[in-house]
Each structure stands twice: as C-alpha cells, then as structure tokens.
Ligand SMILES: Nc1ncnc2c1ncn2[C@@H]1O[C@H](COP(=O)(O)OP(=O)(O)OP(=O)(O)O)[C@@H](O)[C@H]1O
C-alpha cells in the first residue's frame with residue numbers, strides 16, 4: 001500500500017488571525033491537506049525561513065514589513081519555493097513588482113477561492129523547475145567530467161607517444177644502425193661478388209627500414225620543436241607546400257617566439273604545432289584551396305596562431321559530423337593549456353576558412369608547471385608514413401653512417 005501524501009508544509013505571513021483562518025478554510029474546502037504555520041513579524045518570518053516549506057503565502061500589508069520585502073528575503077535564499085502574495089487590492093505596479101521579484105502568483109483577498117488552485121499550480125511549476133535545474137546541473141557536471149577526461153587522454157596519449165618514440169630511437173634505431181655497420185663491413189671484406197651483391201641489397205633494405213623508422217618516430221615526436229615553434233611551423237608550411245602544391249605562406253612578427261632561450265610555457269608549442277598540423281591536413285583533405293597563410297604572433301601576452309585558406313569554406317553541419325574528431329580534438333587540446341579555438345568561414349567563391357588558436361600565456365603557465373612535457377603524433381601520421389620526409393630539415397633523423 002502506498003503512503004498517503006505528506007501534508008503540505010505552508011508558511012503563512014499574515015497579521016490578521018481572521019484572514020489566516022479564512023485562508024485555511026479555503027484550502028481545507030478544496031481538499032488540500034495543509035500543515036500551516038502563521039507568522040506575523042519580520043523576525044518570526046526570517047526565523048521560519050530556516051526550515052523547509054512547500055509553499056509560502058504572504059499578506060501584502062503588514063505593520064513595519066511588506067509582502068514584497070518578504071518575497072525578496074525568500075528569493076535571496078531560495079529561487080524555487082512557491083510564493084503567493086495576497087493583498088486587499090492589487091494595482092498594476094504591485095503585480096509587476098511581484099512577478100519581477102519572483103512571486104509565483106498574486107491574489108486578491110476577495111478572491112481567496114483561487115488560493116488552492118494557485119498553490120497547486122505553483123507547487124507543480126516549482127517541482128518542474130527544480131527537476132530542470134537538477135537535470136541542467138547533472139548535464140553540466142557530466143560535460144565537465146567528459147572534457148576533463150578528454151584532456152587527460154590527450155595528455156596521456158602524447159606521453160605514450162613520446163615514450164614509444166624514445167624506444168624506437170634507442171632500441172630499433174640503435175640496432176638498425178649497428179646492423180648497417182655490420183652488413184657494410186661484410187660487403188667490404190667479402191671477395192665473393194655474389195655475397196657482395198647480397199650485402200649491398202641488404203644494406204638497401206636496412207637503409208629503407210631506418211628511413212621508415214625515422215618517419216614514424218618523427219610523427220610520434222616532432223623533434224623539430226626542439227628548434228623552436230617558428231622553425232617547426234616554417235618546416236610544416238614548407239612540407240605542406242611541397243606535398244600538396246598549394247602555396248603556404250608562414251608569417252610571424254617575431255622570429256624568436258618560442259625559440260631556445262625564450263621558451264613558451266610547457267605544452268604550448270606542441271598544442272600550436274598540432275593545431276597547425278590538423279588545420280593543414282584538413283585543408284589538404286577538404287578545402288580545395290589555392291593558397292594558405294599561417295600567422296604566428298604574440299601580443300598582450302596572448303599567443304595567436306591563425307591558419308587561413310581560400311578554399312570552399314565550412315558550415316556548422318560540417319563541424320557536427322559524427323565521425324569527425326579533428327576540430328573537436330583541437331578544442332580539447334587548446335583547453336589543456338588554457339587556450340581556445342575559433343573557426344570562421346564565409347563560404348562561397350571568395351570564402352575560405354580561418355582557424356584561430358589563442359593561448360593567454362599567463363593561463364598556460366600554472367597548468368604547465370604541473371604537467372610533463374608533451375610530445376606526440378597527429379592526424380598526419382598515416383599520411384606521412386606514405387610520403388618521404390624532408391630529411392635535410394628533419395632533425396629527428398639519426399646520425400648517418
Ligand atoms: N579548411 C577547411 N575547408 C573546408 N572544410 C573544412 C576545413 N576544415 C574542416 N572542414 C570540414 O569540417 C569537417 C570536420 O573537420 P574535422 O577535422 O573535425 O574532421 P575530419 O577532417 O573530417 O576528420 P578527422 O577526424 O580525421 O580530422 C570536415 O569533415 C570538413 O567537412
């Protein structure tokens with residue numbers, strides 16, 4: 001058997017005993033089970049607010065106090081509890097003030113028959129509002145946790161990639177280099193032409209394997225960043241131009257941004273580098289552009305990297321694609337150093353797309369102190385593996401034989 005509903009806890013601010021009794025009689029006649037408490041003065045009212053009420057009904061005219069003041073006191077503590085104002089007469093000004101200050105309803109003393117339905121309606125509305133607030137709060141909390149997880153994953157992935165790059169460098173790279181020496185030695189010390197030929201062919205294979213490992217390693221850890229952000233972005237722009245045939249102009253007002261000796265906060269160069277990489281990958285995949293410009297600047301303590309193309313532009317629906325994570329990942333990545341991403345697109349023939357990364361360096365600093373240096377790979381990793389790396393400028397190459 002289900003429990004009977006609990007009586008309605010009603011706080012009634014009313015200086016007239018008779019009016020209080022009238023109101024209660026109305027509620028009883030309507031079948032509402034009410035447990036009411038009457039208070040008359042401001043002090044009593046304030047003291048009563050320490051307890052929980054299902055609804056508050058207040059007279060408008062009280063000696064030394066008013067229903068509107070009572071309403072403000074209530075709303076300062078509780079945005080939801082239903083509050084019904086009852087007055088001998090209600091002018092338009094009072095009605096407007098009451099609704100503006102958060103009254104659920106207002107009634108005339110001569111129309112107390114409306115009290116019960118007004119109370120029920122106000123309680124329903126308050127319940128709905130409380131449920132919505134709770135749902136909003138849960139949604140915001142869930143979003144916050146998801147963003148936190150995404151950032152944590154980004155950082156972990158970068159750290160893992162850096163560790164794998166180190167292993168490839170130290171273990172695979174070292175072994176291949178030793179193997180290359182040995183095969184070369186065999187080739188030079190063999191008098192037999194067939195053996196020499198085999199050794200030469202093995203050398204070629206090992207050289208190829210070394211090249212492939214270097215490319216993989218570079219994608220895992222962009223060692224070019226050790227030369228500074230400007231050098232790294234210049235290198236990216238040059239490689240993009242060479243690979244795609246699309247003009248890519250890199251500009252910066254200050255060549256020393258992020259250079260050794262003028263380091264940016266930990267994590268910032270990698271975020272900028274990965275942003276440029278994803279933007280360029282997107283341009284080559286989607287934009288059909290003729291020309292790309294990349295601008296790096298540092299002004300007012302904010303590092304900005306803007307990548308613009310003159311391609312077909314993008315729309316909101318492009319950004320909502322279910323299987324697309326590049327730009328979403330950039331938002332999370334920028335967030336790891338206190339920055340953000342803005343995208344602009346005018347579309348059309350002279351449209352194009354602009355992606356702007358902004359990082360206030362003050363915001364990046366405190367987080368950076370507690371974070372490990374991030375290194376890692378990117379959306380271009382697969383792409384890179386199938387293309388030659390520009391070895392002259394790629395500092396991730398191992399020392400040659
Ligand atoms: N420079 C651009 N010009 C035109 N369209 C673009 C550009 N950059 C992105 N887009 C559009 O925005 C969409 C989302 O880009 P996003 O980088 O998030 O995902 P993706 O490139 O499709 O996939 P991935 O997850 O591999 O990055 C793209 O599918 C494309 O339609």
Ligand SMILES: [Mg+2]
Pocket residue numbers: 278281282325326327379
């Ligand atoms: Mg992409």
